[in-house]
Amino acid sequence: MIPARGGSKRIPRKNLREFAGRPIIAHSIQAARDSGLFDVVLVSTDDEEIASVARAQGADVPFLRPKALADDHTGTQAVVKQAIEAVAAWRSSPEQVCCLYATAPFVRAADLAAGLASLDTSGADFAFSVTSFAFPIQRALRLGADGRVGMMWPEHMATRSQDLEHAWHDAGQFYWGRAEAFLAGVPLYSNAAVAVPLPRHRVQDIDTEEDWRRAELMFQVLQAEG
Template sequence: MKIAIIPARGGSKRIPKKNIRHFCGKPIIARSIEAAVESELFDHVIVSTDCFEIAEIARSYGATTPFMRPAELSDDMATTRVVVNHTINWVIDNVGKVDHVCCLYATAPFVTAEALKLSFDQLLNMGTDFCFSVTSFASAIQRALYMDDFGHVKMFAPEHRQSRSQDLIEAYHDAGQFYWGKSEAFLRGDIMYSEKATSYIVPRYQVQDIDTEEDWLLAERLFLAGSM
């Protein structure tokens, strides 16, 4: 069995009702649900939430909400891994064996069914325990700068002061969209950023963290530009 798990608690503070706020015409969580459903990969698309309003909206777009998340897993201290593992264990206990899991964030409006399918194929072909989305840094991290306590500019890696950008290894960061994995690897608590994982590369114009109002506005503009 393959399941998608979308964590979506109701207590967002920086952006109120973040997980169900309308993003370019529909609740932002709907876009993650629709991508998962459209992929036809999953036996169940499950939203883990403590909020009845989120649950109702999630069901209206094709997800299931077979339980309400316990209060102890719904505060600021609850990690995504704990929430994912709680859902895996619930499905094992109430439905059956789970082989693969995709943790899909509720605020990932750029995710597509195609990316979910291609990344799952990559997971199988590479024989790894995990596959997650990444994107490249816009510039070489080896030439990154910081300011010391006196406001002076310094390099993190001064040995690359004269290095050409094209000679440096390209660096990537977590795109914050989805995380495929074997269910037992999630449950064991295996580290994802390791040799046990492969990464699915997403173009930078399809990646935007959404933590502030400015982030939200930028994400909507990128989304609308990509729809033209």
Template structure:
């Protein structure tokens, strides 16, 4: 039995009300809820929130909100791991023993069922791994990155600045969509960003952080273009 946990705090500072703000026609969190439910992978899809407004929207779109998140897990410094662990333990006490848990971000409108399924299948295939999460490649080699210094710039990695892109190792970053894990491993000290994890590689056109108003505009334009090509 599997559990999906969607953390959705009410106190977003850079984009107030971000999790339930309308994105391309419906609340942003609705996309994550709908994909999780459509996947058929989860016995429960729980939204963990400290906000009654977010809870009301989550319930409207079919998620469970069996608790309001404790105050100590709702400040600006609490990461998603403690929030996910709290939901796992709550599920164990009140519903069922989840074998796997998937933390899904509330700000992932590009999330695809196929990506969730790939992470799930890879964890079953590679029994020695604890987690599987979404990554995507950098659009430009980080080995040729620059930093601003005084009135100019300098290479961060001087030995690589003159190398051709195709001669440099491709690198990846967290795509910020989902994090599958075995429940016992979530509750352990194992780190997600380590060799305990399986990377699920997503195409760059399906990844966009939404942390600023500029991000929001870009993501909405990307989403609208994607939907035009896939409808």
């Protein structure tokens, strides 16, 4: 299930914007189709143009998402839940669901397969992509209104970086889960989930123009490396 609403604010029409010669959503659809893992590659959108592009790229869009689930405050899990319920009415109830973001051009079919394998072998409710922070978060700085600097965790001022716990964050690419867990609202960031680590050079959140440009440059380098 690829969520792709039409009302992106920070990057207007983000889900349809051209990235490396194609609408960015096309990269996610292709990775899902190339993986061979899915009975249905479904795009959840409230937008007719996005629906049309998604169908042209080989995805199913059997219904439009309700407008009430397409605003700035609706969480991903609510969108997944609605999609599961709609798919159950459309054809049959799914057992496993993967929420794959529309703006994840670095996602690979092999990563999706690794996520499903982790879900199956772990017995967890969820398996989702993570990557490591490039710098120890315990050394994070706080900037005051006057521009003065302070440490968020001053107790670690003299701690060697190699002695600090490694920290991870959501890679913002995909979230495998058992349908019943999504429907029950089981928290994603909990011990109900297992992590699927990805290298930092294949992870870039795309929320601003700066993010977009960085992602394009990263993509060009990865393509050149083959």
